[in-house]
Amino acid sequence: MSLMAAQPERSEAATKQADPGRGPGLEAATAPHRPSLADWFGGTSWSAKAFRLVLSFGLAAAVWEVVARYFVTNRLILVPFSEVLTALVQEVTTGQLWVHARVTLLEIAIAFPMAVVIGMALGLVIASSRVVQQVLDPLLTAAYSVPIVALAPLFVAWLGFGVESKVAIILLVAVFPIVINTEVGLRSTDAGLIEAARSFNATRWQVFRTVSLPFAIPFIIGGMRVAFTRTLVGVVVAEFFGAFAGFGYVILSASQTYATARLLGYVVLLAILGMVSSIALRAWEARLAPWREVRE
Secondary structure (H helix, E strand, O other): OHHHHHHHHHHHHHHHHHOHHHOHHHHHHHOOOOOOHHHHHHOOOHHHHHHHHHHHHHHHHHHHHHHHHHOOOOOOOOOOHHHHHHHHHHHHHHOHHHHHHHHHHHHHHHHHHHHHHHHHHHHHHHHHOHHHHHHHHHHHHHHHHOOHHHHHHHHHHHHOOOHHHHHHHHHHHHHHHHHHHHHHHHHOOOHHHHHHHHHOOOOHHHHHHHHHHHHHHHHHHHHHHHHHHHHHHHHHHHHHOOOOOOHHHHHHHHHHOOOHHHHHHHHHHHHHHHHHHHHHHHHHHHHHOHHHHHHO
16 A cells, blocks of 8 residues: 555656756746845845834934933933934824924925026036136125025015015025036046047037036936935025924924924934935936946
8 A cells, every 4th residue: 555655646746857847946046036135235136225214213213212211311302213213103193293394395395496496407508608607606606605594584574474585595405516516527528439429510508408417417417316305404494594384493492492302303204304305316326327227
């Protein structure tokens, strides 16, 4: 009986060995790949990047919690991260978060695209003419050097307490990185590429559209990333003066009432907003300039 039971097993094993299409190489090739630790920490896939992002946030939150509980015990200076989350949950429950987020995001949604359009236009004009560059560069440098805190009350006095003054302040701080990066990107275009395009009788517009602009895209998006971080600073400073809602208004009122957890909660939200915008702009750059990713 045991001999009869063992016979099919030998036949099946012999069939597997005789079948050339089921060799060990094919089985190994069709086996699913399990990511290793090196893949998670050094890989370029979206899952690996998300893992590193979550890990960095988790480590930062853990360090924050430990430092606030065991090293900095003064709650007026620093509170544990868990208390910050509790304060944010309370803001969501009461509906205050949505009120202030609506105001701040509206101001950013109006001002940042305007800064991008104006900055790219000024950068293009400056890069296209040496005379314009010599005339405008000193003025832009002087305006860029003026501290925004000194001008914010003037904009509120000129334009009132509405959205207009906030948009003007954000434009003042956000437009300059885009101007500078657009100019540098257009002037840094490889001269060999331009000469190659001209050798095929390309017009000036065709050279700009097919050579100069694609070459400058990484510079422009880099300027946009810097400009968005300055936009967050600008909107907070703008809401410090004459605002009745918004993240800056909440941060100022929380500092005056020593509500440190509430203050830090809105600061964390601003940091997350800046991080998300940077990731989105990087993804947009990889889509518009894929050759840069390949080269890196």
